[in-house]
Amino acid sequence: MNPSSSSEISRAAIDAIQAGLAATGYICGDSIATAVYLAQALEKPVLIEGPPGVGKTELAKATADHLGKPLIRLQCYEGLDEAKALYEWKYGKQLLYTQVLKEKLGDLMEGASGLQASMDRLHEFDDTFFNEEFLEPRPLLKALWTEQGAVLLIDEIDKSDQEFEAFLLELLQDYQISIPEIGTVKAKHSPVVFLTSNNTREIGDALKRRCIHLYIPFPDSRLEQQIIESRVPELEASVRLQIVSFVQQLRTVDLKKVPAVSETIDWARTLLLLHAQELDPQLVRTTMNILLKFQDDIENIDAEIVGMTRAAVGAR
Template sequence: MTAPHTAPSLADVRFADGIELKAALREVDYIADDEFSVVVHLATALDRPLLLEGPAGVGKTELAKSLAEAAGRRLVRLQCYEGLDDNRALYEWDYAKQLLHVQMLRDRLSEQVAAFDDVVDASRFLAAQDFGLYSEAFLSVRPLLEAILSPEPVVLLVDEVDRTEESMEALLLEVLAEGQVTIPEIGTFTARSAPWVILTSNDTRELSPALKRRCLHYHLDYPTPERERDIVTARAPEVESAVAADVVELARTLRALPLRKSPSIAEVIDAARAAVVLKATGVAVTSQSAIRDILLAALLKYTSDVDLARGRLDGVASPPPTPAPEAGADSRERVTVASRPANTTTAVFRGHGGRDRGGIGVGNGRPARR
């Protein structure tokens, strides 16, 4: 059985070009550059899945949310994780509802079965009946099937697809390539509207060529300082541009260090808001390095990263770790990078540049040691 394909909703919003899409995203505070806007527009115009790869925290998931808001579509999200299977991604049968249905039919079935003297004949009779147990009414739909069955167009977000096993990728192929889902007990359901599909990957493993072949691909990296300042002020209007510039510069310097986790855009926004609170409340922190360390709490999530950042921002080179005996050239290169002094000569880290222009002055009050 193939479910009927209904016409798209009249509310289905389409963008004329990348410029129009960029403007629509900006209205919901998602700041995209020209190239990225064109790629997203192509994905929507061609109804092709868009695979976004890149480090965590650069706005991949947020794009799907903002695109849904800008187009007036509902967001359907499949959060991937290790061990995800078809029961959680596609569908499963509602056994409780099926059992209740059988119990409702029990009395009627008992009367009909009683008419047979032979057990074999009664069994054949039951086997020939269609009790309607395997129908759409008894499906518990999961995100992939929900997007296919939705009469209204949606944005389907398959988030962090690289966290699943390769076997899970195979389940996605029918949805991505054909826009349909096959349920053995029922048949094939084709999409009742054309979903926009966004897949995200943090590059923790290489995705299969079969999956990549069915998608448009774009590598999303950290934004330029200018665009990140725009993002901060758009998402946190209370943050002055000078404060945003200081925090963005601090995050940019931190991302150049060999950290376990670099600051995401969301964490930069949090740090900028924290800087505003520090100024507004007049917190009794006189040391510029102390203010900087408070902001590091919003930007960094590991103690080792905080210790490394403090040392590098103070101009103290980190002692190189001792590589394991079996470490090869890659490990030696990481040791060399880790022990290399950071470039902390910008005014914001000298402690006076930020104050001169109304910023937060997150430096240590003295020139950084080269």
């Protein structure tokens, strides 16, 4: 293989992904596009970490849009188990069928003399009730069954138990899962898998090893402006600059919860609604509750609003 031409090819592919994601309204830097590209090239899941609200979940949605594949989402929570994540037998249907088939069973048994013969007859049919017909697919199995491949989003993996994390290993490594009664189910087409984590607990090494690790930090000022531009296009450029500059300042202060990108977008929408032409301290103060979600934070920041606003208005 020619090293520099492979670099050019992958660079082009990454640029294409970046443009494709931008077309769905998701503006991202090189690193995110690289991760999406690698995920497809190496057929490996991507573990996305980063502070809340930087667009981890959004990335999966945008990728699904971009690739034109269905998005299958599994929200993790404490106590999530296989029955809810993978598959469940349709007990009701099984029961109903046995009732209906009861008489048929009598017919089948007719003529069989002795217990052994009846058992042999039964053995001929024993797998009837444990086949895919009676399987209720949950998100993970659905992702494997999807014909043209899917985008699987396993959201907030850190909220699930460690047991569930271990259970995911087989799926993430080989894109297959074992169902005791049926056997191994292999993916028809490898899905693109995203796992997100807010780092409320440390993710196990075994899982990390199987994934490409992508850390999404808060965007820098330029990128955040592009994001706002794509999401709130009606907003004037000067106000956009001021908004972003203000939020960037806010992130450097010690707060219980710093404003995320989604909050910046909300704030931009709010200011648009209020027909704001320029930030001023009074306006900021009244709309502060959109950026900050803790009363303590709002009170702590109050004294600094004037200075920050002035700096934001002066920003170029």
